Amino acid sequence: MNSFLQRVAQHILNQTPYLPHEKMIVLPNKRACMFLRIYLTDIMKPGQWLPAILTIEEAIELWSGRIIADRLALKFLLIEVFIEKQNMFGQNIKAFIAKADELLNDFEDVDQQMADPKELFQYLTEAKAVELWHPDGSPLTEAEQRYLELYQSLLEYYTLFKNKLSGGISGYKGMLARSLAEDEELSWFHGKPFRFCIFAGFNALTRAEQSIFTNLSRAGHASLLWDLDTYYMEPNRFQSSQAGLFLRKFKDLHPDFTTNWVGNSLLGQGKNIEIIGTPGNVSQAKALGQLLLEKYQKGTLVPDRTAVVLADENLLIPILNSIPAELGSYNITMGLPFKQNPAYALINHLFELVSSIHTSTHSVYFSTRALSDFFSSTIFTGFKNQSKPISEISIQLKSCTSGAVSLSQFVNKQSDSDSMSLGTQIMSVLDQMVADQKSTQLGSVSKVLNIIGDHLEDYKNEAAKQLIYAGLITAERLLNRIGMLVTQFEHLMDEISLPQLVRSLSASQSVNLRGEPVKGLQIMGLLETRSLDFDHVFVLSANEGILPSTDGPGGFISYDIRMTYGLHGPREQQAVTAYHFFRLLQSPGNIYLMYNTEPNFLGGGEKSRYILQITKELASLNPLLNITEKLMGMAVVPPLPAAPVTVDKTSEILALLKQKAQTGFSPTSLSNYVVCPLKFFLTDIASIREYKDPGADTGMEVLGNIVHEALRDIYQPFLHKAVDPLMLQNTSNELDHHVSQSYERVTGHTAVNTGKTALVLEVARQYIKQFINSEISSFAETGHCPVLISLEEELSANLNTSVGEVRLKGTPDRIEKIAGEVHIVDYKTGKLEKNELTIREWTDLIDNNKMTKSLQLSVYVLLFLKNNESNTDATVRGKIMGFRSLQKGYQFADFPDSQQDNNIRSLLVNIEQTLIELIERIFDLNQPFLQTNDTTNCRYCHFKTMCNR
Numbered sequence: 001m002n003s004f005l006q007r008v009a010q011h012i013l014n015q016t017p018y019l020p021h022e023k024m025i026v027l028p029n030k031r032a033c034m035f036l037r038i039y040l041t042d043i044m045k046p047g048q049w050l051p052a053i054l055t056i057e058e059a060i061e062l063w064s065g066r067i068i069a070d071r072l073a074l075k076f077l078l079i080e081v082f083i084e085k086q087n088m089f090g091q092n093i094k095a096f097i098a099k100a101d102e103l104l105n106d107f108e109d110v111d112q113q114m115a116d117p118k119e120l121f122q123y124l125t126e127a128k129a130v131e132l133w134h135p136d137g138s139p140l141t142e143a144e145q146r147y148l149e150l151y152q153s154l155l156e157y158y159t160l161f162k163n164k165l166s167g168g169i170s171g172y173k174g175m176l177a178r179s180l181a182e183d184e185e186l187s188w189f190h191g192k193p194f195r196f197c198i199f200a201g202f203n204a205l206t207r208a209e210q211s212i213f214t215n216l217s218r219a220g221h222a223s224l225l226w227d228l229d230t231y232y233m234e235p236n237r238f239q240s241s242q243a244g245l246f247l248r249k250f251k252d253l254h255p256d257f258t259t260n261w262v263g264n265s266l267l268g269q270g271k272n273i274e275i276i277g278t279p280g281n282v283s284q285a286k287a288l289g290q291l292l293l294e295k296y297q298k299g300t301l302v303p304d305r306t307a308v309v310l311a312d313e314n315l316l317i318p319i320l321n322s323i324p325a326e327l328g329s330y331n332i333t334m335g336l337p338f339k340q341n342p343a344y345a346l347i348n349h350l351f352e353l354v355s356s357i358h359t360s361t362h363s364v365y366f367s368t369r370a371l372s373d374f375f376s377s378t379i380f381t382g383f384k385n386q387s388k389p390i391s392e393i394s395i396q397l398k399s400c401t402s403g404a405v406s407l408s409q410f411v412n413k414q415s416d417s418d419s420m421s422l423g424t425q426i427m428s429v430l431d432q433m434v435a436d437q438k439s440t441q442l443g444s445v446s447k448v449l450n451i452i453g454d455h456l457e458d459y460k461n462e463a464a465k466q467l468i469y470a471g472l473i474t475a476e477r478l479l480n481r482i483g484m485l486v487t488q489f490e491h492l493m494d495e496i497s498l499p500q501l502v503r504s505l506s507a508s509q510s511v512n513l514r515g516e517p518v519k520g521l522q523i524m525g526l527l528e529t530r531s532l533d534f535d536h537v538f539v540l541s542a543n544e545g546i547l548p549s550t551d552g553p554g555g556f557i558s559y560d561i562r563m564t565y566g567l568h569g570p571r572e573q574q575a576v577t578a579y580h581f582f583r584l585l586q587s588p589g590n591i592y593l594m595y596n597t598e599p600n601f602l603g604g605g606e607k608s609r610y611i612l613q614i615t616k617e618l619a620s621l622n623p624l625l626n627i628t629e630k631l632m633g634m635a636v637v638p639p640l641p642a643a644p645v646t647v648d649k650t651s652e653i654l655a656l657l658k659q660k661a662q663t664g665f666s667p668t669s670l671s672n673y674v675v676c677p678l679k680f681f682l683t684d685i686a687s688i689r690e691y692k693d694p695g696a697d698t699g700m701e702v703l704g705n706i707v708h709e710a711l712r713d714i715y716q717p718f719l720h721k722a723v724d725p726l727m728l729q730n731t732s733n734e735l736d737h738h739v740s741q742s743y744e745r746v747t748g749h750t751a752v753n754t755g756k757t758a759l760v761l762e763v764a765r766q767y768i769k770q771f772i773n774s775e776i777s778s779f780a781e782t783g784h785c786p787v788l789i790s791l792e793e794e795l796s797a798n799l800n801t802s803v804g805e806v807r808l809k810g811t812p813d814r815i816e817k818i819a820g821e822v823h824i825v826d827y828k829t830g831k832l833e834k835n836e837l838t839i840r841e842w843t844d845l846i847d848n849n850k851m852t853k854s855l856q857l858s859v860y861v862l863l864f865l866k867n868n869e870s871n872t873d874a875t876v877r878g879k880i881m882g883f884r885s886l887q888k889g890y891q892f893a894d895f896p897d898s899q900q901d902n903n904i905r906s907l908l909v910n911i912e913q914t915l916i917e918l919i920e921r922i923f924d925l926n927q928p929f930l931q932t933n934d935t936t937n938c939r940y941c942h943f944k945t946m947c948n949r
Contacts, residue, residue, distance in 0.1 A: 003533035004227045008200045009039040021049030024194035026059045032531035060176050063188045069170035075100050076485045081160045102555040111174030112206035115565040121155035181211035200225040201531035204246040204576045231266040238617045243578035265586045270624035272590045277597040277631045282318050284540050284594050287632045289322035303327045303521040305535040312541035329520035333528045335510025342379040343471030349374040350445045351499035365404040372397040383458045386422040393423045422455045442483045474511045526580050533587035542595040544606040548577035647929040656685050664809035667856035675849045676932035704829040706764045709742035722785045725776045739764050767883045786816035797866035801916045803923040812860045821875040824860045832882030838894045846918040857893045862911045
């Protein structure tokens with residue numbers, strides 16, 4: 001059976017009275033145009049002229065004598081209108097840029113559907129006013145007033161925007177189509193070289209497009225060729241199909257037009273339809289590769305006549321990695337979203353650098369964090385010879401202690417042999433940036449992309465290289481276009497952030513991947529299948545919520561007003577998708593519909609309504625259909641068990657341990673060993689620390705230090721004397737001052753009341769305020785006020801062990817005497833459970849990794865007793881205040897000897913013997929530093945990737 005375009009080609013030759021070269025053929029997309037040219041060439045006689053074959057956009061440009069402006073230019077022009085009227089409407093430009101695309105879409109819809117803009121926008125404003133109205137008669141808030149003013153301004157934006165375009169050579173598609181539709185005299189058609197037009201393969205014609213066609217047709221200058229099927233055009237016992245919504249509407253509006261070329265393949269032809277469920281999206285790609293290879297090897301599948309249709313563009317990369325090499329070449333007609341290409345992440349990092357620039361007399365400085373992020377981009381990891389020098393630069397940056405760095409110091413350090421390396425060339429370009437010149441910055445970013453492109457021959461993986469190369473081309477085109485617009489609209493750039501502009505405009509860009517346009521397997525989106533026919537069709541992501549999408553058109557115009565004025569809403573969008581889906585199924589004899597069986601928020605688990613329509617409706621209407629359903633699971637290869645990471649105690653490591661014994665083991669270092677001996681080695685012996693970016697935002701990780709610092713300042717006036725509740729209350733009145741000063745000492749940054757800093761400061765204030773109130777209440781209830789013996793004073797003592805004398809050191813947060821007892825206080829801003837302080841056996845301290853808080857208190861008790869041997873008559877107790885459970889008050893450590901008669905000597909001996917046993921384990925040559933067996937301790941460990949945990 002001939003395809004739709006082959007029948008169109010035959011119709012062009014057979015139709016009279018016009019010759020082919022006197023006709024203009026209008027098709028939905030460029031791909032259909034290309035195939036029609038091929039079919040015409042095959043059947044036309046040598047020497048015959050082809051007709052003009054254009055897309056609807058190209059036809060509108062030809063008839064109007066103007067070009068359809070690209071999206072970037074339209075967006076800039078709309079921003080210019082906004083800035084000119086900004087003082088009038090008082091809106092924020094950043095918020096407007098984010099909404100500019102929606103506003104352009106609304107203007108396009110208004111003109112395509114030939115709605116009255118004045119009436120529509122006035123109605124919209126009144127509807128918003130009613131929505132914001134306060135029944136109690138109170139005035140609108142400032143935010144509500146600004147919101148309403150934005151809607152009140154939409155008509156003026158629309159008018160000014162069209163006025164700016166009216167005198168130029170370009171416009172948006174809806175504007176140009178409307179101007180053609182409103183000219184019923186067809187002045188735009190007369191005088192053109194073509195005498196007759198054929199519109200072929202259209203479905204959802206807008207009102208403007210319908211008017212163009214009907215005006216031409218009634219004047220005898222046009223005809224319309226449909227590509228339809230009885231199943232969705234005519235009602236059946238399941239009522240009318242959504243796929244025929246627009247075509248039935250057209251038929252009702254224009255009963256004088258005949259509906260030709262209505263086939264009956266969906267109801268009258270046999271087809272093999274396989275419905276395949278796979279667990280997960282990537283499994284769909286793997287299952288597709290398996291099916292393609294199987295059908296190809298059996299000789300039933302011809303790649304040139306096969307289409308893989310992706311309802312979800314995010315599957316493109318997994319699909320490309322799953323296509324069997326045996327099938328040969330393939331062509332990708334859908335674009336990969338630019339945001340999914342590594343080149344996008346790269347230019348994002350580059351513009352983060354741009355944002356961080358500041359200059360001095362002799363140098364350009366960048367944020368250390370921004371530079372480190374840039375040189376850590378995944379795009380650099382794929383080079384054969386350049387990855388190592390790049391990683392060395394990243395390591396150097398991470399060793400910097402300042403928040404900003406000059407690149408010249410790195411460039412000057414490079415040897416002659418490194419002067420042409422990728423990293424050095426990039427740094428040389430970045431070093432020439434100027435903070436306040438946007439055109440220069442764009443040029444520098446473009447140079448960096450060119451340098452990376454020049455080094456792509458060094459890339460390891462060929463497929464990844466082609467993907468990055470295509471992404472770099474897209475990025476270069478985008479930057480060039482932005483550069484032209486920056487020059488054209490230079491007066492706007494003081495109002496617009498360049499990184500924000502690039503990110504905003506990148507969202508609508510796609511990467512065009514190369515391929516053979518008419519040879520091999522065709523990989524496309526559903527929209528690209530218009531007017532095309534295949535023998536085998538594989539549709540992936542046939543899940544509800546994806547096929548069709550449940551997202552509406554968005555924009556400023558609400559759904560009810562869209563319906564009132566004939567603009568498309570979610571119902572119409574889904575009808576368009578339904579038509580493309582069922583039209584795609586008309587031609588092939590073999591159809592494979594694949595869906596994700598795994599439930600998730602992205603549409604997994606539930607089959608598309610179209611699958612249910614096929615199995616419940618179409619199957620009962622067409623008994624010739626052979627429908628099978630199955631589940632495919634990919635074989636899961638269990639990962640190889642990770643080799644355990646161990647560190648033997650060599651002579652070199654033993655020497656480091658002896659050095660540690662001299663400088664002193666702290667309660668934290670001993671706790672590290674109990675939790676994970678390997679972590680103890682890495683942090684306390686090898687001195688490996690987590691990288692802390694000096695330029696990064698300060699988060700909750702410093703909260704504990706800030707609370708400790710502030711409490712020390714607040715309690716300092718009571719050192720060596722009893723705490724005065726009234727004075728403590730007065731001191732806490734200066735809480736903001738204490739917390740801010742503590743923050744600045746801990747972080748080295750100014751305490752500003754914004755972002756994460758504001759959150760940390762507020763949590764610290766609340767913790768301390770509640771703690772002080774709890775203390776004062778406790779003093780009043782017990783009648784006892786503590787005498788502070790020390791505040792964060794370091795204590796140390798030596799232990800005689802079998803490996804020699806070992807120093808212990810520690811800094812208790814507070815030591816106090818209250819009601820004849822000595823209490824050693826430790827503050828904890830983390831989680832605290834009572835069972836962590838209940839010690840049943842002394843060995844629990846060194847065998848149970850959940851008892852580290854008790855271990856720390858035990859070390860403090862030992863250090864105090866060692867330094868105060870004359871105070872052995874007083875009871876010595878350790879206690880912790882958990883700031884997450886202040887209502888519980890202090891929680892005391894419950895030592896095994898606590899049931900005896902407060903035998904301090906026994907307590908001292910037991911703690912000392914337990915710690916000696918722990919230290920001897922640390923030095924035991926037969927016990928290497930091993931990973932912990934309790935993987936719950938690995939959850940927040942900085943070394944878990946090193947350990948494959």
